[in-house]
Structures are given as structure tokens and as C-alpha cells.
Amino acid sequence: MSVAVRFAPSPTGLLHVGNVRLALVNWLFARKQGGDFLLRLDDTDEERSRPEYAAGIEEDLRWLGLTWDRFARESDRYGRYAAVADQLKAAGRLYPCYETAEELSLKRASLIGQGKPPIYDRAALRLTDDARATYEAAGRKPHWRFKLEHTAVEWTDLVRGPVHFEGAALSDPVLIREDGRPLYTLTSVVDDADLAITHVIRGEDHVANTAVQIQIWQALGAAVPTFAHLPLLTDAGGQGLSKRLGSGSVKALREDEGIEPMALASLLAKLGTSDAIEPRLTLDELVAEFDIAKVARGTPKFDGEELKRLNARILHLTPFDAVAGRLEALGFAGADAAFWDAVRPNLETLADVGEWWTVTHAPVAPVIGDAAFTATAAGLLPDEPWDTATWGTWTNAVKQATGRKGKDLFLPLRQALTGRDHGPELKNLLPLIGRARAVRRLSGETA
Incomplete structure (x- = not known):
């Protein structure tokens, strides 16, 4: 049987990096195994599901x-769920319960107060027909609750190893709400x-759900899948990420922080594994390196500063052909390979190109500390055409003429030519x- 995995987000908020990490791991696993990847929108929470969030999920993944x-899409399958519910009712595995939320809350509080699990x-099940x-x-x-068998539930998890639950220690889960959903x-x-x-x-927060759901698979006579429960991602401070709060949303990383997709993928693919985190330029590279057995049990932390550093390294490695269209879309239609190769070592985000486009193609106010020195340097500029050897030829001539060297030579020239002291x-x-x-510019003009 060929491998098939799914990423099943609820369209109730923006995807954060923890959600996307699960999507990426599922996708890498499928591609490594030659299987397929299903995107399923779990949108039965009709109060909070929104079309714009569903569209945002697809945009983030693309x-x-x-x-x-x-x-x-789950909302297309209500008829199927109703048929399965009828099947479970007929088998005596789904039974009606009439307690209100308040009554159930009091029961839970009482059990907890007695030091007992809130099962x-x-x-x-003891109600009479008259009641x-x-x-x-x-x-x-x-x-409607699912009646669990009070037998052991066991599976071998691809991340956690052998997992064991006693059925008697689990609470019969509600499968159908009062409104029928x-x-x-x-x-x-x-x-x-x-x-x-x-x-x-999926995330390790679903481990107890898995114990319950295995019995539902069995009650339906369906094949039980293999499971892998990944430790949940936290932020650098150890706090959990929240879709509702927009914590570390992919949309914000893309639109507000200028993060490259392969920077995020390179980080999330290796976070919490035994592999070193290194920049990768293609998903194919990550597929080749992927092994779910490398995922550790410890809690991985997502560090935004680490992502920014990785983003810069990705840009430094990216060839011109891979960004030519994006540079044109940003308004730098004349940018060529020589320009890109000159500026990419100093980029943290692609938007930083704008600063160096201005330096090379637009008026810049020079910073002149010693007008006599820069005027002398201007007079020693060689004729064009220029290439990468011109700088060394020219500064050697200026050094011979003025006696300056090191920082005293190079910094004033940089400030005059670029208006900046670094770059x-x-x-x-x-x-x-x-x-x-x-x-x-060497003469003090804005040019």
C-alpha cells in the first residue's frame, strides 16, 4: 500500500510556524516515500472557520x-459522518447523554476534588427509557458518546516509540454535539x-486522542494507520505558539519580515532533529536528507533571530537566475548578475536590495570629511571601462599620492562614494x- 499522509488544519486563524512545521514534515515524509500528500480543511467548527483563513492556508503552503x-474539505462530508454515526449507534458503540455542560463541569470538579481522574x-448508560x-x-x-472498550490500547510511534494506554483510564469521548454536528x-x-x-x-498534544481514535478505527473495521507524534514547537522563551494570537504567523514572516520560503523550510525541517541547521536552496535537498527517525523527543524552540540569520545566508547563496524575476517585480528592472553578485553578501532580506540600488543607480549625498583628499582621489580615477580590478589600481594610486593607508584611506572613499560607512x-x-x-560624489555633489 502506497504511503499517504495528510495535513489537516482548521481554518480558524493564521497558520503559525508550528502548524507549518507539521505540514512540512508530512510533505517531506510523503515525498521521501514516493507517496502522496493530502490537504484537508477541518472546517466543522462553523462559528470560527473563515473563508479568508482557508485561502490563507493554501497561500502559505504554496x-x-x-x-x-x-x-x-470536511464541510462537504456531513452526510458521510451521519452515516457512520448511525452505524456506530446500531452497533451499540454510540450512546445518547443528556447532561448539560454545567452538570458535567460539576462532575469533573467533584472527581478532581476527590483526587480522581475526571473520567x-x-x-x-443507566438511564431508563422513561428518564x-x-x-x-x-x-x-x-x-452522543463513543463507548470505549476497557482494554489496553498500544501502538509503536515513529517518534515516541512504544505507547500504552489503559482503556479504563480514558473517558468516553463525545463524537456528536447536541446540535447534531x-x-x-x-x-x-x-x-x-x-x-x-x-x-x-501530528503534534504530541494528540497522543490521548490517538488512543481513543484507534478504538473508533477498529469499531469501523478500518485499517489503523501508523502514528508519529512530534513535540510541539515553542517560541524562544518557551511559550506555546497560538494560531488565534497570530504567533509567528507565516503571513507575517512573508509579508512583514521578508523571510525567504527556503529559509523557513531549512529551519523547520531540522528543528528538533539530530541534523545541523544549514541553508538549503531547494526542497529536493531537504527531501534527500529527511528521516523522521531523527526527530527527538525534546521540545524544539523557534528562534526568530536564528531564522533571520538563516534568511541572510540563503540570500548570500542564491544565484541571480533565481531572483531575476523578483528583482524586476520590486522595480529593479535593470538589475543584472553583476549587481546581484555585488550586493547579495550584504543582504538580510531581499528588500535590502533597494538601498544598494540607490547607491549604484540614484542620487546619493556623499559624506565628505576631507574635501582636499577626495578631490585628489577624484583626479586619480582611471578612465573607463572599469572592472573589479579598478578599485585596487585606483586606491594604490591614491595611497602613493597621499600617503594614506588602511582605514584612513578606504573609509573616506567609501563615505564619499556611497554615503555610508559600510556595505x-x-x-x-x-x-x-x-x-x-x-x-x-568625490567632489561633494549629490549624484
């Missing part, structure tokens, strides 16, 4: 290059079974600035 082979007491009729007549609508615990199993998902790779190597910038503009 930006990262995580294309999907299949697509599904549902199955009181609904149920009385509740119905009073207008109470039941929610199915909950995640049911819909996820039905979808995974119907869509032939072979591996469920790309001037042997690369000088030919781009050109002789006419250089003469005027």
Missing part, C-alpha cells in the same frame, strides 16, 4: 512550495479511513557606480 496531491461515569423520554419532553437534546474525534477518523491515510503525523565590497560597487557619478 509559498513554501508544499503542493498537495489531493484536497478535501465520565457513564451515567447515561430519556422525560429529558426529551423537557427539550433536552442529547450529545460531528466533532473532530469522529470526523478525523472517518476521513483518514475513507481517504486511505497510512501515516498520521558591499567597493571593488564590486565601483564599476556599477561608474566614473561620472564617482567624480561628482
